[in-house]
Amino acid sequence: MTVTQPPWRRERREQFPGVPAWSLATSRLAPEEFGVIRLEEVTREWAWGADSAGDDGAGRADGAGVRVCVLDTGVDARHPRVRGLERSLVVAEDLTVVDCDPADPAGHGTACAGVIRSIAPAVSLTSVRVLTDGRSGSGAALLAGLRWAVDEGFDLVNLSLSTTRSEFLPALHDLTDRAYFRRCLLVASAHNMPVLSFPWTFSSVISVASHDEPDPMTYYYNPAPPAEFLARGVRVPVAWPGGREIRSTGNSFATPHITGICALILSRHPWLTPFQLKSVLYLTASNVVVSEGDAHVRA
């Protein structure tokens, strides 16, 4: 197959009209081909001990020592899929960040935290509630919570949300750059709506859309960003209030898969910069590693 123009040079799709389909049904459609330079020594085994894991997972990285902050609706620390939090906070009305009960009446943050825990069982999770009452996040609360997380020195911040309010664009841009230089990597959900939103569109963050395969460790690099990675996002088993579980579909649940995988990689290689970590993610993506002679890439 001849690729006349590489996917990343392609004209950006208009927001509207046109289907804002950042996700890809990889069970039906093969990811397209693109040229890669492989750094051969960076494998999944190198990254998190993927191959040396026994049936009990021994020998695999588990996220120990990595601190993740979940900016969301709060997290129920007692939910069996979450199994404890390092700390639980909320952005108050005056935009200060204060400790609160580890509860989540809505359940969205608990669902996301449970996915991270399922990938990286030993990771340290902290919750900051920035979405309080069903009204879409006030942007200001998101900014205050994110600023706190960056200053606190978390390794990873999971953002299964975005804001559409352009008034927050410059401040959010500055903050994501600051996070990047402080080695705090933001993992943000791509927005499958025909509207402009951020921070997932910023290059200093990792943006995640969905594929539709059931393996939690399968993820793809998307050579036509801004959505850079595709992770499991269809019929994901997630926590539901009251200690229950449902299956849910959406980029909100693809994102914590990548956050969890980043935690695995960082627990094995704590000195990676965000730039290097993104490179490792790229090099170990399912369509970049050559498996069974069936890669979607031209090496």
Added chain:
Amino acid sequence: MSVHERRSDSEITERRLLQSTVEVARHVFASAAASVFLVDQETGELVFEAVSGEGEQHLVGTRFPPGTGIAGWVAASGQPMIADEVAAVPQFAHDAAESTGYVPRSIMAAPVIRQESCIGVLEVLDRSASWRGELADVDLLALLATQAAYGLELLLRLRRAEAALPAAGGDDVHVLLQRISDRVPRGGGAADPTALKLLAVAEELL
């Protein structure tokens, strides 16, 4: 036709747009029901504005507390999503039965976004298994939610205009004319051409 009749007539047009969106949503997904909620900007509550299928007789106007359920997830995160196997959760089934009288197995929902904020949620209950797959279903719902956004915005505009009507002069045409006269720019400043045309029409009618 009285002023009141004309207004309720146009209300029907705005409502019909929303209603047609939920009818389309219900039919393309061959689902049990489709509905549009308005997010009350004061309280964060979700209010049924249009319903097709289960509950269409009685649900319009019903309110839900903020931040609950899948519609709450969607309004909070701004992300479209699907939740399956929810009927197996006893608390969910109980709450759903209590508030709407119908317990769905699955819920698909997308945010309705206008002018940079989430003003509502489009929800589809118990869609049939589709050849499109979940991801394409979510994308299609997101497009329908964009259409619902225009419908909801028109309805909100109409309500705001109606709420403002008594303050704009009410029954006394002289008060209204005086107010208009005060606002017309003096000394060469050009008034909006559309406003001038409307005033000419008003003169004819009077």
